[in-house]
Amino acid sequence: MPQKTLLCVDDEAVGLKVRKIILEREGYRVLTASAGVDGLTVFSEQEVDGVVLDYAMPGMNGGSVASAMKRTKPQVPIILLSAYLALPDSVMDTVDAFVVKGDAPEVLLSKIAELVRA
Structure with a gap:
């Protein structure tokens, strides 16, 4: 099976680095x-x-980014990460899944496996 490519977008350098390591390990x-x-x-x-x-x-929130991405490549699944639990429906309708930032890495990994390997 060919290797799947994920794009992680986050302004927090540490979170981005940790996520990259976890995902590469998978x-x-x-x-x-x-x-x-x-x-x-x-x-x-x-x-x-x-x-x-x-x-x-800062600059462009994940909702705006997801919306722009879906306009060009609607088939690519987007998982939104946030520490905020109550996001606007307009944002939630744009993404394929939502994961709370404090959740265990396994939660994110299972969502990715579900959407990307499908």
Whole structure:
């Protein structure tokens, strides 16, 4: 089975680095971006099988990023990460799954496996 590529977008450097390590350990190829605009650039230039996207970022929040991504490649699943539990329906309707930032890594890994390997 060919290696799946994930794009992780998060303005928190430590969280991004930890997620990259965890995902690579699971066999994924991981691309990263530390801002929404950068994430959109990588998304448009690279073939990705899934996106793990932070919600609260300066400049462009995850809802805006997800919306732009879905307009260009609607088939790519997006998992939104956030410490906020109550996000607007308009944002939740744009993404394929939601994971709370404090959840164990296994929660994120199972959501990714469910969406990306499907």
